[in-house]
Amino acid sequence: MAAARGLGEAALPGLEPAGSKKKEPDHARHRERLRARFDRAGATALADYELLELVLFRAIPRRDVKPLAKRLLAEFGDFNHAISAPPARLTKVEGLGEAAARELKIVEAAAHRLAQARVIGREALSSWSALMTYCKTVMAYRETEEFRILFLDRKNALLADEAQAKGTVDHVPVYPREVAKRALELNASAMIMVHNHPSGDPTPSPADIEMTQRIEAALEAVGVTLHDHVVIGKETDASFRALGLL
Structure with missing residues (x-):
């Protein structure tokens, strides 16, 4: 019969004491707050890097993307230049892969389509x-x-x-x-x-x-x-x- 585990002993890997709850990562709470602020006040309440974060959330679901959003601004200057940059230049930014570059280009395409709809015909x-x-x-x-x-x-x-x-x-x-x-x-x-x-x-x-x-x-x-x-x-x-x- 196995000996009872002492109070000072660590739990077995992968097991948590009954009733315990895994702590939510800080960046997950940040995402919730940022989305809530966007829902409440709209895009005008957000800085360029925060708007970029919202776009990047979709492509990068489990990582803090604020540093990446700020690297994009450091490289391209503002939100407009970032989403308008060629994919080949976007993917040269550290931490930004093809999926995230695609999300940025989708936003650009949507902006173009909306503006075009107001003038065609x-x-x-x-x-x-x-x-x-x-x-x-x-x-x-x-x-x-x-x-x-x-x-x-x-x-x-x-x-x-x-x-x-x-x-x-x-x-x-x-x-x-x-x-x-x-x-x-x-x-x-x-x-x-x-x-x-x-x-x-x-x-x-x-x-x-x-x-x-x-x-x-x-x-x-x-x-x-x-x-x-x-x-x-x-x-x-x-x-x-x-x-x-x-």
């Missing part, structure tokens, strides 16, 4: 503020230049929004004939061109101006109107028409 020129909000959401935080075209019908309603080309940090190749060809394929009557400047300064460059003039000439030849070319910066945008360049 609407008269573009009378919905200019919503249109620019959409363009900034999609393009302002990209690390390389992207050229997009907003194709419009005869009533200036948005038919399609397409990324035509992607480039480097300061250049994106665009071919006037291809732009005109795509407008004809969509039966578009007009268009608005948009591209971003990753530097943050939306001032049109000489190359931007020359390229716009070439595209405008190609569109005129097929009866399509170029309403504007907008350059998106980090905080502001520049309209060719407002600047007298169209």
Whole structure:
């Protein structure tokens, strides 16, 4: 018969005394508090790193993610830049794997879809503020230049929004004939061109101006109107028409 265990002896591995309760990890209680604060007061009550934590909870269920959220901000600057960063750069951040990077990109995609829903099918020129909000959401935080075209019908309603080309940090190749060809394929009557400047300064460059003039000439030849070319910066945008360049 086994001897009775003394008071000072440790319990057998894996066994807990009757009536005992395993202590909840500190980070689990932190998650509950953070979720409750979001439910009660919304996103405006949270700092950027806390909003990142909420996103990371789904991909990393059993680890304190606050240090990781703060590393993301140290690397990318703010919430917007973090979710807009390419997956290859995200996964270089210590502790962030493919699953967590995917969660961040899902949030970015949802933001783009929501902003797009507010402009598709609407008269573009009378919905200019919503249109620019959409363009900034999609393009302002990209690390390389992207050229997009907003194709419009005869009533200036948005038919399609397409990324035509992607480039480097300061250049994106665009071919006037291809732009005109795509407008004809969509039966578009007009268009608005948009591209971003990753530097943050939306001032049109000489190359931007020359390229716009070439595209405008190609569109005129097929009866399509170029309403504007907008350059998106980090905080502001520049309209060719407002600047007298169209």
